[in-house]
Amino acid sequence: MAKKRHSRYPCEVSAMVSIQQYQSPLGGILLAADEVGLVGLWFEGQKYFANTLPVGHCAQTTPILAEAKRWLDIYFAGKEPDFLPPLHPVGSSFQQSVWKILLTIPYGQIITYGDIARQLAAQQGGRVSAQAVGGAVGHNKVSIIIPCHRVVGANGSLTGYAGGIDKKIKLLELEHADMSRLFIPKKGTAL
Known part of the structure; x- marks a missing residue:
């Protein structure tokens, strides 16, 4: 049986998907992004919540997640955002x-x-x-x-x-x- 390697750092540089929490007026939201774009945005507790989130994810800030949070800030302020953060949803x-x-x-x-x-x-x-x-x-x-x-x-x-x-x-x-x-x-x- 292979020995599990532990890192003293919470996030490995090679982590493929980064996550962050966002607190909206409608409740908590989980954001997930890879190197290409946003791969997930789920309300906490919703149906299919984070069902495509890989095990190898890491809680950290990235430019893509920062853009998604900026978009949400504008949106929840009651304004139409004039940009889209990079998107990369996986599906058929x-x-x-x-x-x-x-x-x-x-x-x-x-x-x-x-x-x-x-x-x-x-x-x-x-x-x-x-x-x-x-x-x-x-x-x-x-x-x-x-x-x-x-x-x-x-x-x-x-x-x-x-x-x-x-x-x-x-x-x-x-x-x-x-x-x-x-x-x-x-x-x-x-x-």
């Missing part, structure tokens, strides 16, 4: 194509899962189901910055936010989105 090509569309949803606006499915079908040819889109939206690893909270059901249902419907509502309210036709489903869902 389908998930990546959905997340790319999420990044095009304007601040304070909402679209439906079906709208995204139609956009993908137009780009790729063929049919794309709203349910498949919902699965990709629900597994977004960089919430808020990749704005999955701006996606609603075709009937106006505020469904499918892994961080919780209460947080989805607060984020949309912060952006002054028109919520007049939106409603909370009787039985909440998070994909």
Whole structure:
């Protein structure tokens, strides 16, 4: 059995993913970044919380995490950030194509899962189901910055936010989105 090597330093230089905590008005957030960009942004306790975070992560400040925190500071001050921190969410090509569309949803606006499915079908040819889109939206690893909270059901249902419907509502309210036709489903869902 190999002997486990211990370091007197908390973080090895070779650590691939760095993490930091961020305290938002909606609760604690865990940020994670590799050398390329942000790989995760999760509300504490949300569904799929840090499920893609590798064992070899390290709590330390990096320029990418500092940029993500600056973006969040601006956002939670009620302003639309005019930049994106570097992003590097890992997912299938389908998930990546959905997340790319999420990044095009304007601040304070909402679209439906079906709208995204139609956009993908137009780009790729063929049919794309709203349910498949919902699965990709629900597994977004960089919430808020990749704005999955701006996606609603075709009937106006505020469904499918892994961080919780209460947080989805607060984020949309912060952006002054028109919520007049939106409603909370009787039985909440998070994909």
